[in-house]
Amino acid sequence: MTNTTIARRRGRPPKTDYSVGATQGDARAALIASGLETLTEQGFLSAGLDGMLKRAGVPKGSFYHYFASKEAFGQAVLERYARYFADKLDRHLSDDSRPPLERVQAFIDDAKAGMARHDYRRGCLVGNLGQEAAGLPADYRERLISTLTDWQRRLAACLEEARHHGDIASDRDPDRLAEAFWIGWEGAIMRARLERSPRPIDVFTDSFFSGLNAQHQGRPSS
Amino acid sequence: MTNTTIARRRGRPPKTDYSVGATQGDARAALIASGLETLTEQGFLSAGLDGMLKRAGVPKGSFYHYFASKEAFGQAVLERYARYFADKLDRHLSDDSRPPLERVQAFIDDAKAGMARHDYRRGCLVGNLGQEAAGLPADYRERLISTLTDWQRRLAACLEEARHHGDIASDRDPDRLAEAFWIGWEGAIMRARLERSPRPIDVFTDSFFSGLNAQHQGRPSS
DNA sequence: ATGATTTTAGACCAGGCGTCTATAAAATCA
DNA sequence: TGATTTTATAGACGCCTGGTCTAAAATCAT
Structure with a gap:
């Protein structure tokens, strides 16, 4: 049977458990929270990524690490x-x-x-x-x-x-x-x-x- | 009574190939008709001028002759x-x-x-x-x-x-x-x-x- | 021709999305 | 410990679109 307990992998472990709105330090959660504020105000099409990134305090490089595109983010x-x-x-x-x-x-x-x-x-x-x-x-x-x-x-x-x-x-x-x-x-x-x-x-x-x-x-x- | 047959006007003549505005010869009317179609479909912010201009058959340079800005046009x-x-x-x-x-x-x-x-x-x-x-x-x-x-x-x-x-x-x-x-x-x-x-x-x-x-x-x- | 008027062409600049390279951090392997 | 591998941060850059503006074109009037 497979070892379901830990299953060690090489490399830095991912910041799992995005579903629960982890609080500080979690860039993905911060992005979604920022997106919620922005998109409920402005809608999707006319909202700019940069604004949401700034609001979340997350650099652009991180965004495309967590989301494939603006559409996927939305x-x-x-x-x-x-x-x-x-x-x-x-x-x-x-x-x-x-x-x-x-x-x-x-x-x-x-x-x-x-x-x-x-x-x-x-x-x-x-x-x-x-x-x-x-x-x-x-x-x-x-x-x-x-x-x-x-x-x-x-x-x-x-x-x-x-x-x-x-x-x-x-x-x-x-x-x-x-x-x-x-x-x-x-x-x-x-x-x-x-x-x-x-x-x-x-x-x-x-x-x-x-x-x-x-x-x-x-x-x-x- | 005004001469409705030809009524020559001063200045450079318009291109008059407007596709949308039923009334030919009036670029402004064509632009508004085009705007009606586009804005009822897409809204204002995410709608581009280029698309509306193309739809109306009016060259881009003409836009600011008829309207002060996109906002005024809207x-x-x-x-x-x-x-x-x-x-x-x-x-x-x-x-x-x-x-x-x-x-x-x-x-x-x-x-x-x-x-x-x-x-x-x-x-x-x-x-x-x-x-x-x-x-x-x-x-x-x-x-x-x-x-x-x-x-x-x-x-x-x-x-x-x-x-x-x-x-x-x-x-x-x-x-x-x-x-x-x-x-x-x-x-x-x-x-x-x-x-x-x-x-x-x-x-x-x-x-x-x-x-x-x-x-x-x-x-x-x- | 010269000047006035109307319309147009196209350059310009700002902003927007996505990419790319570099670097740091955290874990394992040797 | 040091090398390696994976994850995450960082932001500059490129390409494109979009709104705006200036200069020029095309015509009429004198």
């Missing part, structure tokens, strides 16, 4: 963001100590606070990259879509609970409601950033909650 | 887009031959057809620039906001009619509903472009219409 940042966001979602939406819709509101308040904390300069990375999707490598598109459907799945589960709880009309489909939520959410984040105000988020979320117990009806007959 | 394109879009809105929303909500649906169908016609490559210029607002000159922000509130005003008037018509619960505020519409709309356009599908628009608009006759209720108590 993907890594997106992965990290998707995980970070899904964790935040779960933290709120699985909080059994509150009724389901309050959990949704708790997530919204959390996100709102985050935007205010950064003076409405940072948006949603998925929204930013989504708008640039035309000019991005093809695999970005798939990843962005899968991220959104992942968030949708998590929200739908909570809305399903709310339906059983009696807070949503029984003929509404939680999955479709969740889909509509994220569609509107991205618009609300964009608008909040534009106006530098939490109001768009409030207007959207109020509208969303109001619609939950409406009788479903088709569009106006044509 | 503003001109935005003005044109805002007018174009407001006209389209009015054409539908003021059509007294149909009930108000059907007019809204007619506008939506029109916009959907436009997106499909361009294979979901082009988005809403206001949405594109809005997402880039952080990296854009300050006056862009104000213009984008005023454009959205202008569209909101027009839609609110139609929703007010719908309320009198009995299609909207009497305690809902048409202005706030219209505000919510444009917030979600931008999200829907973005998502439709990402998925290259009309579905996000349908999901959003169905959700919007469903909410119109709901009893208004606050957010979940916290």
Whole structure:
């Protein structure tokens, strides 16, 4: 059997375990953190590597040691963001100590606070990259879509609970409601950033909650 | 009356092989038309002048004869887009031959057809620039906001009619509903472009219409 | 011709991504 | 210990693109 314990190799060992956001000294983690800040503010295409390198305090030579290209770097940042966001979602939406819709509101308040904390300069990375999707490598598109459907799945589960709880009309489909939520959410984040105000988020979320117990009806007959 | 046949002008004659601007002979119009196509696809920051010039069939040296800078050019394109879009809105929303909500649906169908016609490559210029607002000159922000509130005003008037018509619960505020519409709309356009599908628009608009006759209720108590 | 006006060609410079070479650090082998 | 191998840092350089500007071209007016 192979020696799984240590398996000695020659040479300087790599700084393994990038997944856990190692803190100081880890250039790769610093780069991703810097990328998160920059890309949520500026998007991908118009963001320059040099700026992110400077922000992270990492020289260019190191960058291409850890990432094959700017594109590969962007993907890594997106992965990290998707995980970070899904964790935040779960933290709120699985909080059994509150009724389901309050959990949704708790997530919204959390996100709102985050935007205010950064003076409405940072948006949603998925929204930013989504708008640039035309000019991005093809695999970005798939990843962005899968991220959104992942968030949708998590929200739908909570809305399903709310339906059983009696807070949503029984003929509404939680999955479709969740889909509509994220569609509107991205618009609300964009608008909040534009106006530098939490109001768009409030207007959207109020509208969303109001619609939950409406009788479903088709569009106006044509 | 002016001689429209030949109308000789002073100075070096233009090359007049503009490919885009329907109206031949006007390089400026060709540039704006080209800019509309490009900026609705790519946004402002990552779009290059060269591509737009080539698309318009206008030589590079001419650009700064017609516009003071790329920024000024972008503003001109935005003005044109805002007018174009407001006209389209009015054409539908003021059509007294149909009930108000059907007019809204007619506008939506029109916009959907436009997106499909361009294979979901082009988005809403206001949405594109809005997402880039952080990296854009300050006056862009104000213009984008005023454009959205202008569209909101027009839609609110139609929703007010719908309320009198009995299609909207009497305690809902048409202005706030219209505000919510444009917030979600931008999200829907973005998502439709990402998925290259009309579905996000349908999901959003169905959700919007469903909410119109709901009893208004606050957010979940916290 | 000379001058005025309109349009264009092309140079210019800044910045952006990626590469390349050099060096230091950390471990093993001899 | 010293040689060797692998990892990581360091930043200068090249090539290209992109926005801007200046000088010149092409025409009309006098």
